[in-house]
Amino acid sequence: MQALAPLRYLIRPLQIEGALFIAVIGVLLGLARIGGLAGLSIAVAAATCLSKYAFIFLDHLADGKPGGPIFSWEMANPAGEARPWLYLVSILVFVTVTELLSAVLGATWVFALRLLCICLLPAFIAVHSITGSFIEALNPAAVIAMAWRMGWGYLCVLAVAVVCLVAMQLFVLPASSEEEPGLRVLTLQFMPHVMHATLLAYLWLAMFAVLGGTLFEFRNEIGYDAAHSPERKQARVDAEQDVQRNQFIDRVFGEYRSGAYINAWNSIQERVRASEDALAEYRWVLERIATWPSPRLANRMVQEMLPLLLAKRLSGEALGLVKNRLKADQAFRPATGEYTLKMAQLACDGGDRPLARALLQDFERYFPDDPVRGSVVHLSAQLAR
Numbered sequence: 001m002q003a004l005a006p007l008r009y010l011i012r013p014l015q016i017e018g019a020l021f022i023a024v025i026g027v028l029l030g031l032a033r034i035g036g037l038a039g040l041s042i043a044v045a046a047a048t049c050l051s052k053y054a055f056i057f058l059d060h061l062a063d064g065k066p067g068g069p070i071f072s073w074e075m076a077n078p079a080g081e082a083r084p085w086l087y088l089v090s091i092l093v094f095v096t097v098t099e100l101l102s103a104v105l106g107a108t109w110v111f112a113l114r115l116l117c118i119c120l121l122p123a124f125i126a127v128h129s130i131t132g133s134f135i136e137a138l139n140p141a142a143v144i145a146m147a148w149r150m151g152w153g154y155l156c157v158l159a160v161a162v163v164c165l166v167a168m169q170l171f172v173l174p175a176s177s178e179e180e181p182g183l184r185v186l187t188l189q190f191m192p193h194v195m196h197a198t199l200l201a202y203l204w205l206a207m208f209a210v211l212g213g214t215l216f217e218f219r220n221e222i223g224y225d226a227a228h229s230p231e232r233k234q235a236r237v238d239a240e241q242d243v244q245r246n247q248f249i250d251r252v253f254g255e256y257r258s259g260a261y262i263n264a265w266n267s268i269q270e271r272v273r274a275s276e277d278a279l280a281e282y283r284w285v286l287e288r289i290a291t292w293p294s295p296r297l298a299n300r301m302v303q304e305m306l307p308l309l310l311a312k313r314l315s316g317e318a319l320g321l322v323k324n325r326l327k328a329d330q331a332f333r334p335a336t337g338e339y340t341l342k343m344a345q346l347a348c349d350g351g352d353r354p355l356a357r358a359l360l361q362d363f364e365r366y367f368p369d370d371p372v373r374g375s376v377v378h379l380s381a382q383l384a385r
Contacts, residue, residue, distance in 0.1 A: 009061060009213030013205040018057065022205065025050050026069075026198030033193040044234050050201055051084035054208040058129055061212030064219075066227035086134055087125075089159035122157050122211050123147040130224050133278065149221045153214045160210045164203040250290045256297060264297060279308045286321075295329040304334040306343070315346050320349075323355055332361065337370030344379060357383050 003047045013022060025046050053071055060069045094117065102110040123146040128137035136142055147366035219226050226232070248271065255264040268285055277279040282305045290298050304322045309318040322343050325332040334340045340359055347356040360383070363376050370376075 005154055005217045006210045006214040007160070009209045010160070010206050012061060012068060012209045012213070013057070013202055016070055017070050018205060018209075021053060021068075021071045022198055022201040025201040026194050029197030029200070030194035035196070048084070050204060052081040054205055055081060055083045055129070058125070058208040058212035058215075059206055059207055061131060062215040062224070062226065064216050064226040064230075066228075083125075083134075119158060120144070120147060121270075122161065123150070123154065125212065126150075126215055126222075129212075130222070135333065145223060149223075150214060150218050151221065153218045157211050157214050161207050164207050168200060168203050245284065245288075249285075252285075252289070253292070256292070256294075261296065265300060268297075268301070279305065279312070282308070290324070290328070295325070295332070299325055299329060299332050302332070303339075306334055306339055309338075310342065315350075318343065319350065319352065319355065320348055320360070325350075326355070326358055330358075333366050337363070337367035337372050337376070340367065341372045341376055341379070348379065348383065353383055 007113070012018060028042055032039035032046060049071070053069070056069050081132065094114075098110050098114055101113075105113075115166040122141050123143045124137050126135055127139075127142050127146050131137070131142075150157070215222065215224060216226055216229070219229060248267075252264045252267050255261075255267060271285075272278045272281045282301055286298060286301050286305070289301070294299065302325050306318050306319060309315070309321075322332075334343055340363065344356040344359040347353070356379070360376055360380050363370075363373070363380075367373075
């Protein structure tokens with residue numbers, strides 16, 4: 001299910017780039033826990049890096065990029081990524097304003113308002129990350145619309161956030177409250193702090209990873225053009241393919257215009273033989289050359305395509321090609337009398353009697369003494385009734 005697809009992003013922080021970052025943050029926070037006053041500055045620096053990396057990680061996954069971003073010293077610059085500070089200030093302002101409103105609205109309404117805003121916080125972050133505008137993220141209509149378009153995927157994000165926050169409360173925060181003597185840094189008692197800090201870093205990144213993954217998985221629903229989406233990759237492949245095809249058609253046209261019909265046809269045949277899907281190759285080439293002044297090359301191509309189409313039971317497409325060729329050139333016929341009869345019979349069975357009669361017209365002139373002549377006479381008589 002698409003709604004559960006974001007859950008696979010829970011393991012993305014554990015890939016090599018994210019895992020190395022989590023390990024480093026775990027060690028730094030572990031040192032900060034037992035480092036006394038010096039540890040406070042380490043804790044602030046580590047928490048800042050973790051908050052910034054979380055948003056960078058979110059953008060990385062929302063764009064559909066593989067792996068994870070590699071943390072650099074530029075990311076450690078406090079002024080380099082403003083979103084953590086904006087959200088910190090916004091949360092402080094929101095808590096202060098709702099605390100003042102509690103005297104007017106009452107504790108129950110304030111609690112409900114805070115719960116609603118907490119539930120919309122991922123959508124708030126999503127709008128900011130996609131639009132790049134903090135002002136746009138302050139628009140309640142845009143935030144609610146984002147959550148609505150993500151549908152069940154948004155509920156998945158909220159569920160993961162709740163589980164991660166509960167896990168932090170149960171397994172991380174209680175351990176952080178224990179007092180440990182600073183002189184025992186090199187003892188085994190240092191390891192529990194590192195383990196809890198590492199878990200904290202993972203859970204924090206996991207929430208952002210799932211949100212970023214949800215934005216990517218629901219990019220069509222929210223109208224987000226991810227930089228590394230399959231659609232963009234396919235567009236690049238199609239663009240490169242169009243360039244190659246245009247060059248090929250230009251070469252074939254040059255050969256054909258100069259009167260080297262055999263060379264032009266051999267060029268097409270070489271490309272078709274090198275292709276994994278001969279029919280698909282014939283289709284796009286025919287589309288390009290169908291309107292050329294002389295129908296000779298297009299006629300030959302349709303003659304080659306008919307056996308392939310009939311073998312795949314694509315009789316409707318085959319009849320359409322034959323009908324178009326007859327409009328472009330009344331002298332067109334399939335390559336053999338047998339296939340001419342087959343196409344006429346298919347046209348007759350499909351109710352297109354004019355096409356069947358056109359194919360059988362002057363059959364003796366195109367296919368003299370053909371073995372299927374008797375069947376052609378019988379079908380022509382049937383069509384004449």
